[in-house]
Amino acid sequence: MITSHAVMIRQHGEPADVLFTQSYTIDDEHLAPNAVIVKVLASPINPSDINQIQGVYPSQPQKTTQYGTSFPSFVCGNEGLFEVVKVGASVTSVAPGDWALPLRVCSGTWRTYAEFSDDVLFKIPSPAQSTARGKTPLTLQQGAALTVNPLSAYLMLTHFVEPKPGNWFIQNGGNSAVGKFASQMGRLLGLNSISVIRDRPNLDEVKQQLHDTYGATHVITEEENNSREFSGVVKKWLSESGGSLQLGLNCVGGKSSTGVARKLQDNGIMLTYGGMSFQPVILPTSLHIFKNITSAGFWCTRIVEENLQLKKEILEKIISWYEDGELLEAASTASEYTGGDLASFYSERIADSKSGKQVVVNAVE
């Protein structure tokens, strides 16, 4: 028998108030033929995980009593990296020692061990497997955070406007995790990019880093993004390069979204995937009518849950970039869980996540 500790909730609320630890046993001696037991190696804390707990996120796990709670409850966490521990008699897709990801959201990744059917797991190369092929192994943090930020960045760059090399995209939140993935992937795909960032004391340093390290073609400030005069500079970049700018990525809203939309050429589309300013998207009527600019939403979950094959193909692409050393992961802080109350450990990391992305590493042997 394997004992798993899981972070669960039975009702929505602030994480510190509602998270509890449920320990339950997994019978590894009598596995169903298609069952796979995994150890959770690492799991990030994403804003969507927290919003799911708060009840303000539309995608919600089914509550269940199968883990021994007296009330229907669910295991928190949507993203994570697994190591396969044991497989049922008919499982051929993964073997013990393999690394794997949950193919679907709402899989409950905030726990130490779990049992899944083989069809909801996606095998990725373990460090030993990458090394054997002469490749760079994925880190725990890279493996644990494949299915949200890098997947979103790749989908936004490729799924709406054909990513023709030489063309451009513009994004606000250029210094965010998704923003850095987008500029890097843009460079890898041959796209030019304009990353909009907020002014800050070390502006030149951040600009330099986003350009040199993260592949942004140009980095501009929100003030420049909002300036009508600056539009001329952008037009000059476009005419000199000969490429077109028909894709905008917006995670800020408010006047920043207006500035992004104004830069787009005729028939362009702006994808909104976040609203960090807590302001709505604001679009001048003339952009809609006379430039035929479309404003659409982007929610990774909606697209990939309906198309798991696409998800798998994109994950393979991202993994190959990591293995070739061509892609840098987003910065995060890893904390090793070595025992004690798991829910309290996650609660503390959730509190810490205001200062940056947190990843919990399961360091219990």
Next chain:
Amino acid sequence: MITSHAVMIRQHGEPADVLFTQSYTIDDEHLAPNAVIVKVLASPINPSDINQIQGVYPSQPQKTTQYGTSFPSFVCGNEGLFEVVKVGASVTSVAPGDWALPLRVCSGTWRTYAEFSDDVLFKIPSPAQSTARGKTPLTLQQGAALTVNPLSAYLMLTHFVEPKPGNWFIQNGGNSAVGKFASQMGRLLGLNSISVIRDRPNLDEVKQQLHDTYGATHVITEEENNSREFSGVVKKWLSESGGSLQLGLNCVGGKSSTGVARKLQDNGIMLTYGGMSFQPVILPTSLHIFKNITSAGFWCTRIVEENLQLKKEILEKIISWYEDGELLEAASTASEYTGGDLASFYSERIADSKSGKQVVVNAVE
């Protein structure tokens, strides 16, 4: 020789400052084989005509000196009703006495006579022809105003979301010309509609008229449109009817556009075709991301100039509704031009158009 008087401009500006009358002759004795001489029976004054004169409209006619001006100039007016006067030897599509419309914008309809090639004219039934088929003849005002407002309403209802009978659409500006065409055509197509209008002293009377005469299923106020509580009423209408609401038409902007977008069901689209409030379109981030609401622009000219066959098919449909007495035209004021300076006559009608749509009827024999 036929003498035509044309309203022209050589430079953009306010109509009263820049319109001038140019008189020129059309040689009706030596017609090119494909030439058609028409008398302009009537031409409306649309906001887009005025914006074109002011230089704030993206679609602009080519300037020319062919009408005898010493500077390149263009004839104003985009919409109008013609009577065919004389045709060249090879013309078979129209004959003298027929009614016709210009197929393209920027045809210069603010004049008394004009010469076109036969391929840019679209024959519509003259009163005699409708009567001979036992149909109701089109009025001058119906014929003169086919290609902007009713065409826009029909395209918006049918070109983006399949107009499945029983489904719904919501529109602000419900008491506007396009709004009344949309609710009427909605009824004819089997669609339910919610028309949003501003509060006014005779609110109940206008509501009643929009419902009884113009076919709106429900008429609500902007206050109701903006109210979160009222959304429950709309949801009840939808669930009782079983139809879905995935199309919104916005000609107002600002919070009215937000209210329209909030009513849409998942994957809905809001088309913006005007901005009467002079406020931009405002869309909450969550509608974009989690309800997958798309905000797009609608500009009739862009769609139909690239697809004249579609334009012809829709005009046939609208004409058949008029001939069957199933569609009411938009209210307008007709003024008969009986002579004198044509540019001054149009300038005065443009000034009058603040109080309602103006149509100039050419009453010179």
